[in-house]
């Protein structure tokens with residue numbers, strides 16, 4: 261990106277920030293002609309509701325109308341990742357918040373995309389995926405799990421894993437169905453379940469190990485439960501579900517006829533133990549939707565190529581939703597995704613070696629700064645306890661960290677149904693080049709130690 265483009269992006273984000281700020285003033289305190297935009301903090305933005313807030317429009321300053329949003333999305337805010345990145349840009353902070361690499365994906369995949377475009381692969385793809393990509397996904401699934409699946413009937417290509425999640429929820433969950441989540445959870449789960457009209461039940465994973473409280477889970481799964489939505493390796497904690505935990509989930513699901521949605525986008529970032537796909541456990545394939553994407557494994561988060569693998573009776577619902585959400589996803593990128601999935605084993609070995617080094621730099625640095633760092637077995641995230649620095653909660657800490665220290669982290673309270681449960685924790689990402697990680701640690705060493713309460 262050249263400097264002009266970077267400056268342009270920052271300007272666009274700053275304009276968005278000012279829009280977010282202006283659009284979050286409560287309607288009751290709004291006076292169209294005179295009221296200036298009151299100072300707001302990230303906290304007031306995140307906790308505000310948008311359904312009765314005014315809109316700022318340059319051409320109709322006198323006739324603003326409340327922002328409108330359907331009830332099912334009323335409680336959700338601008339995602340925390342966007343908010344933190346915008347604030348981070350404003351303050352020139354180093355972004356260890358949002359989970360995207362600050363380095364590029366491999367040339368062989370980019371070249372495959374360029375070639376596909378030149379070869380004229382530019383019109384709509386088949387709705388459920390270009391045949392070559394469905395086959396490549398099926399063959400990777402076979403290598404990873406030992407299961408033989410039918411690429412034509414059991415693979416659906418989607419716009420990133422985000423769309424796979426949405427299509428699975430909208431295609432397989434009825435209003436009122438109960439779905440169990442593990443908190444902290446990736447933020448799209450709750451919003452998508454809300455769009456599907458599901459009832460959400462939450463089981464909290466607690467530090468230091470973020471183990472699944474199996475007794476709580478057993479008590480939660482009943483004949484009312486339609487599905488469990490899980491994620492391993494787990495964002496934000498880096499926890500990987502153990503075989504014992506997966507077997508416990510599997511036996512509860514089989515006993516109670518529950519389906520599993522398993523988000524495995526970090527499956528290739530399994531450092532401390534081998535990733536286990538729950539669909540590969542006995543009796544589970546027929547009741548599991550396994551969701552994945554290209555973004556994390558190939559450092560191409562902007563490409564948004566994902567997929568859902570499920571038996572035909574579940575694939576049907578997913579494809580129905582997918583047909584009316586996006587219909588099909590980018591044709592040339594699907595062609596390049598085939599090249600990605602055909603990468604030799606050495607690609608994955610190198611990826612893990614690289615990330616292990618980055619992880620070591622970040623974890624060691626965070627410990628030296630004074631954080632309590634919780635063990636992370638997979639993903640490119642680590643979660644720490646920020647309380648040694650004397651802040652009341654994670655949002656206050658992250659605001660200080662951006663504005664005064666110059667580093668972006670993500671407050672984890674937004675990943676819980678009850679934000680109180682996450683208020684001591686913040687997440688750092690190590691999908692950044694080593695110099696960036698070291699600079700962020702240096703900034704924290706300089707400025708954070710001084711604030712420490714002893």
Ligand SMILES: Cc1ncc(COP(=O)(O)O)c(C=O)c1O
Nearest residue numbers: 420421422446495525553555566
């Ligand atoms: C757990 C999890 N699932 C899904 C996604 C989204 O994946 P994609 O970019 O392929 O839509 C993310 C991205 O951060 C994630 O962390």
